[in-house]
Amino acid sequence: xxxxxxxxxxxxxxxxxxxxxxxxxxxxxxxxxxxxxxxxxxxxxxxxxxxxxxxxxxxxxxxxxxxxxxx
Amino acid sequence: xxxxxxxxxxxxxxxxxxxxxxxxxxxxxxxxxxxxxxxxxxxxxxxxxxxxxxxxxxxxxxxxxxxxxxxxxxxxxxxxxxxxxxxxxxxxxxxxxxxxxxxxxxxxxxxxxxxxxxxxxxxxxxxxxxxxxxxxxxxxxxxxxxxxxxxxxxxxxxxxxxxxxxxxxxxxxxxxxxxxxxxxxxxxxxxxxxxxxxxxxxxxxxxxxxxxxxxxxxxxxxxxxxxxxxxxxxxxxxxxxxxxxxxxxxxxxxxxxxxxxxxxxxxxxxxxxxxxxxxxxxxxxxxxxxxxxxxxxxxxxxxxxxxxxxxxxxxxxxxxxxxxxxxxxxxxxxxxxxxxxxxxxxxxxxxxxxxxxxxxxxxxxxxxxxxxxxxxxx
Numbered sequence: 001x002x003x004x005x006x007x008x009x010x011x012x013x014x015x016x017x018x019x020x021x022x023x024x025x026x027x028x029x030x031x032x033x034x035x036x037x038x039x040x041x042x043x044x045x046x047x048x049x050x051x052x053x054x055x056x057x058x059x060x061x062x063x064x065x066x067x068x069x070x071x
Numbered sequence: 072x073x074x075x076x077x078x079x080x081x082x083x084x085x086x087x088x089x090x091x092x093x094x095x096x097x098x099x100x101x102x103x104x105x106x107x108x109x110x111x112x113x114x115x116x117x118x119x120x121x122x123x124x125x126x127x128x129x130x131x132x133x134x135x136x137x138x139x140x141x142x143x144x145x146x147x148x149x150x151x152x153x154x155x156x157x158x159x160x161x162x163x164x165x166x167x168x169x170x171x172x173x174x175x176x177x178x179x180x181x182x183x184x185x186x187x188x189x190x191x192x193x194x195x196x197x198x199x200x201x202x203x204x205x206x207x208x209x210x211x212x213x214x215x216x217x218x219x220x221x222x223x224x225x226x227x228x229x230x231x232x233x234x235x236x237x238x239x240x241x242x243x244x245x246x247x248x249x250x251x252x253x254x255x256x257x258x259x260x261x262x263x264x265x266x267x268x269x270x271x272x273x274x275x276x277x278x279x280x281x282x283x284x285x286x287x288x289x290x291x292x293x294x295x296x297x298x299x300x301x302x303x304x305x306x307x308x309x310x311x312x313x314x315x316x317x318x319x320x321x322x323x324x325x326x327x328x329x330x331x332x333x334x335x336x337x338x339x340x341x342x343x344x345x346x347x348x349x350x351x352x353x354x355x356x357x358x359x360x361x362x363x364x365x366x367x368x369x370x371x372x373x374x375x376x377x378x379x380x381x382x383x384x385x386x387x388x389x390x391x392x393x394x395x396x397x398x399x400x401x402x403x404x405x406x407x408x409x410x411x412x413x414x415x416x417x418x419x420x421x422x423x424x425x426x427x428x429x430x431x432x433x434x435x436x437x438x439x440x441x442x443x444x445x446x447x448x449x
Contacts, residue, residue: 007220007318009212010265011204016190018204024264026213026313036313038203049220063202 003027003068005051006034010044017061023047027055027068037068072334074161075290075297076447077171078105079409080281084397085247087277091124091179096136098279098402099175106283106293112169113142117156117176118401119149122191124179133175149195150350151436152176153280153404154443158305160284170289176405177279188275192400195437197311208272208351210312210438212264215353217318219266222368226266229352230257231374233270233394236349239381240391242421245406247276247397271352276397280406298412301429302337302446304330312438319368321354321439324361328433331444337429339363342446344385344414344424345431346407349392358433359387362444381422389414389422404434404443415449 008025023039025047037055039047053070080101087094095116103111114133121127130143146156153176160172180188193201196210218224234254240246257270283293290297304327312318332338339362347362349355356370364385365373373379379387390396390410393403411430413419428449435442 007213007217009209009216009267010262011206011209012262012264013189013206013208015193015201015204015206016186022204024200024203024205024209024213026318034313036200036203036205036311049216060202065203 001029002052003029003055005047005049005053005068007049008039008047025068027053035066037066039068043070072161072165072300072303073287074164074300075285075287076282076300076408076412077285077290077293077297078102078283079412081245081406081409082279083245084276084278084399086181087179091126091177092132092136094179094277095133095175095177095279098177098281099137099173102173102281102283106171108137108139110171111141111173111283112171113144113163114173114175115156115160116143116145117152117174117405118145119147119152119178120191123183148441149436150348150400150403151434151441151443152401153406154434154445155305155441157404157408157445158303158443161300161303164284164286171283171285173281173283174405175279175281176402178399178401179277180275180399181277185275200312206264208267209264211351211353212267213312214318214357215266218353218357221319222371224356224371226258227254228371228374229271229356230254232349232352232355233257235380236388236392236394239389239422240395243391243396246391246395247274248395267351267353273350273393273398276399278397278399278402278406280402280409282405282409282412296416298415298447298449300445301448302331302335304328304334304444305442306330307441310437310440319357321357321361321435321442323439323442324358324433324435324444327442327444328362331446335446337446341429342385342431343427343429344389345387345433346390346392346410347387347433348403348435349388349394350398352394354435355387355392362431362433381424386424389419389424407432407434408445411447415447
């Protein structure tokens with residue numbers, strides 16, 4: 001499924017337990033469903049509202065985190 | 072409403088070496104110079120998190136400090152704790168249950184390490200957003216990005232809000248910062264969460280504010296300058312920012328304002344100044360629009376034209392706001408009312424707004440899941 005960034009921000013002061021910088025975004029699919037996503041620092045450059053990408057899930061400290069990767 | 076503010080107290084916001092008990096008793100004692108403790112029927116304490124001061128039983132702490140037994144209630148609703156405590160106290164007066172109520176807001180934050188503070192404050196966001204690493208600056212940054220995208224607002228517009236509020240705080244002895252800043256200072260400050268920079272964010276603060284509410288009939292016993300609460304609205308929406316239909320608006324503010332305007336019989340056109348919840352500069356801009364002080368998307372025009380400055384058409388945060396006066400979370404909603412009352416009593420010194428008869432306070436919690444809007448007149 002293709003997701004589109006509705007908004008995003010690069011976070012310079014990470015929230016524990018995260019230690020590296022990351023971006024946070026809100027992504028929307030073609031059914032207008034929205035989810036909150038995290039974007040790894042290496043993918044944080046050149047993000048814009050409207051950037052399209054895929055979403056995968058990974059477990060961090062027993063929490064499921066949606067990770068957005070631009071395509 | 073038949074409810075009036077008859078006395079106020081306010082500590083100097085900033086880094087306060089005293090413990091939370093001594094900070095709150097300072098603000099209380101200032102208010103009690105006007106209304107003796109014997110006349111107080113009940114006390115409401117606004118406080119956000121026991122995690123800052125490691126104290127979960129503030130009502131009993133206050134009872135020890137004031138050495139009297141009263142009905143004391145702690146109220147929590149994130150950054151809107153003060154607004155909600157104030158509303159509950161007003162309802163108690165309006166119902167006839169009490170004649171005089173002391174309302175106190177307090178937070179002691181600066182002794183907590185910054186990483187831990189960030190974590191505590193983040194608990195006012197949704198668990199899901201926190202799990203993804205969302206901090207409060209980042210959540211407001213998501214709103215800012217979208218506002219920029221939809222309405223052409225810029226980082227410079229937000230910088231002008233920060234500069235204005237720092238200018239206003241220069242003449243407020245209770246403010247945390249007495250430091251003039253420039254647009255360039257803001258623009259060159261470090262990013263916290265793009266597009267928000269250090270100078271777009273309110274600080275970590277210790278402080279307390281207090282006031283006494285009385286029925287209108289009783290108010291003349293204590294002061295010849297009672298300030299009347301003429302409308303109040305409270306609204307609560309879902310906590311998840313990402314589920315909000317529109318990120319450029321805080322719906323609870325609009326609905327709370329609608330209730331307050333209706334109760335007061337006034338419209339946004341009648342408001343002469345406002346203290347709004349500028350935890351971040353973008354929050355001030357969005358509230359100006361949601362309070363209908365201008366059309367949606369036109370907040371930037373008010374800022375460009377200097378209309379929100381003291382002397383402008385609709386001064387916003389003449390006290391310096393959360394941005395420069397400081398933001399001791401539990402105290403903020405009460406502090407906003409104290410500052411508004413001080414303006415309407417014409418006691419604001421160099422920051423006095425000429426001939427102001429009607430002022431508004433907007434206190435929000437979290438990303439705006441909770442909002443309390445109150446309107447006051449002489």
